[in-house]
Amino acid sequence: MHLQFLVRGFCFLLPFLVQPSLAVPRLGKSYGSRPVSTVFQLERNNTWFENLAVRSNGNILATRIDSPELWSIVPSGNSSQLGHGSCLFKFPNATSTMGIAEIDHDVFAVLTGNVSLPSIYPTPGSFVVWTVDLTTTVPGVKVLADIAGGQFLDGMTKFGDDLLLISDALKGVIWRLNITTGESSLALSDPSMLPAAHQPVQVGVNGVKVWHNYLYFTSTSQELFARVPLNANATAVGPVEVITSGFAFDDFILTPNGTAYLSTNPENELIQVLPRGRVRLFAGYQFMLSVGGSTAVSVNPEHSMLYVATSGAQFAPVLGRMEPAKIVSIRL
Numbered sequence: 001m002h003l004q005f006l007v008r009g010f011c012f013l014l015p016f017l018v019q020p021s022l023a024v025p026r027l028g029k030s031y032g033s034r035p036v037s038t039v040f041q042l043e044r045n046n047t048w049f050e051n052l053a054v055r056s057n058g059n060i061l062a063t064r065i066d067s068p069e070l071w072s073i074v075p076s077g078n079s080s081q082l083g084h085g086s087c088l089f090k091f092p093n094a095t096s097t098m099g100i101a102e103i104d105h106d107v108f109a110v111l112t113g114n115v116s117l118p119s120i121y122p123t124p125g126s127f128v129v130w131t132v133d134l135t136t137t138v139p140g141v142k143v144l145a146d147i148a149g150g151q152f153l154d155g156m157t158k159f160g161d162d163l164l165l166i167s168d169a170l171k172g173v174i175w176r177l178n179i180t181t182g183e184s185s186l187a188l189s190d191p192s193m194l195p196a197a198h199q200p201v202q203v204g205v206n207g208v209k210v211w212h213n214y215l216y217f218t219s220t221s222q223e224l225f226a227r228v229p230l231n232a233n234a235t236a237v238g239p240v241e242v243i244t245s246g247f248a249f250d251d252f253i254l255t256p257n258g259t260a261y262l263s264t265n266p267e268n269e270l271i272q273v274l275p276r277g278r279v280r281l282f283a284g285y286q287f288m289l290s291v292g293g294s295t296a297v298s299v300n301p302e303h304s305m306l307y308v309a310t311s312g313a314q315f316a317p318v319l320g321r322m323e324p325a326k327i328v329s330i331r332l
């Protein structure tokens, strides 16, 4: 089943590809052998970690689609021991927390809204961006902006000094939010960002990250990883370029040298894409057995360890099994 995904995944070109640079992943010696350790796991099934941010002190912040909570997780520092986690804040008037992005030292923007599981069905108009200030003993939490036109806001990243870019997975667009004023407007739209037709889950543009004036994004149901060059106002100044395709990419991280690590939620691999576009399977079979539904990827402050969040395999049970959502680590 695993190899079928790879073969199917790389056999077709989507009609709107611009500058395709498709490559077959090399099944190098990392295939299936890279050790995966559990950092933290929730207690119940039907839980779903959606996004991660790592603080400069090494603690992990995790959002949850199944609950309007922001979790703080302290890794143990020893891969054979579990870390500990707790709810840092429960947001009112929402069912879920999604994107998270650091906007200032230890100040995070967090996206809340209503998304029902396991159908992943959003309530348009329910999405709110909050700021969570962790520089004080008691977190300072306040609303930054309501994004009334948002249909399914999910990924969020900082751009420049004072903007947040937010993916809208149902509308197929990227919103810009001015952090200083709280004003939001549409920044980007492209056919590559729309949900694919006739798919059970309407999720288009999903993960978003910025590197060297490009916005990198995944488009889940179109199975794309792509980028678009931006000016200082987050307006596109060139066409969308597809970097690779053929996996149900969820979210990803870009390390400082431009290497991307992408999760593939139901397919459950971790894909590495080097800056020049070479694609490699970074963690496969063993990863699949120990990780139920990879959703988001982050990296520790030393850039020596990847953290991967999971949806507890709600969407595609691994070997028919669900499990509580967890966070695992993989040494880089």
Ligand SMILES: *[C@@H]1O[C@H](CO)[C@@H](O)[C@H](O)[C@H]1NC(C)=O
Pocket (backbone or CB within 6 Å): 078, 079, 080, 081
């Ligand atoms: C890590 O934890 C294991 C199991 O508790 C223990 O045997 C080992 O000594 C620890 N390693 C370090 C470096 O502390």
Ligand SMILES: *[C@@H]1O[C@H](CO)[C@@H](O)[C@H](O)[C@H]1NC(C)=O
Pocket (backbone or CB within 6 Å): 093, 094, 095, 113, 114, 123, 125, 126
């Ligand atoms: C979102 O969910 C919360 C909690 O269930 C509910 O109180 C609120 O009315 C919902 N908002 C919308 C716009 O449906």
Ligand SMILES: *[C@@H]1O[C@H](CO)[C@@H](O)[C@H](O)[C@H]1NC(C)=O
Pocket (backbone or CB within 6 Å): 093, 125, 126, 127, 128, 146
């Ligand atoms: C709940 O959220 C909705 C949608 O964002 C908003 O219109 C409403 O004012 C909120 N209600 C409360 C009590 O915060």
Ligand SMILES: *[C@@H]1O[C@H](CO)[C@@H](O)[C@H](O)[C@H]1NC(C)=O
Pocket (backbone or CB within 6 Å): 160, 162, 163, 178, 179, 180, 181, 232, 233
């Ligand atoms: C955000 O708003 C501030 C205050 O109006 C403005 O000075 C700044 O230029 C805006 N940022 C962008 C990128 O438009």
Ligand SMILES: *[C@@H]1O[C@H](CO)[C@@H](O)[C@H](O)[C@H]1NC(C)=O
Pocket (backbone or CB within 6 Å): 185, 233
């Ligand atoms: C940036 O875009 C917003 C929304 O389109 C617009 O209101 C603003 O004037 C633009 N700012 C600059 C500096 O171009």
Ligand SMILES: *[C@@H]1O[C@H](CO)[C@@H](O)[C@H](O)[C@H]1NC(C)=O
Pocket (backbone or CB within 6 Å): 255, 257, 258, 259, 332
């Ligand atoms: C970039 O960093 C990754 C680790 O994230 C490493 O595997 C890779 O070799 C580095 N590439 C270059 C060109 O330095």
Ligand SMILES: *[C@@H]1O[C@H](CO)[C@@H](O)[C@H](O)[C@H]1NC(C)=O
Pocket (backbone or CB within 6 Å): 043, 044, 045, 320, 321, 322, 323, 324
């Ligand atoms: C989660 O569900 C699986 C069946 O899919 C079951 O075997 C397991 O015991 C459940 N775990 C918990 C913690 O309830």
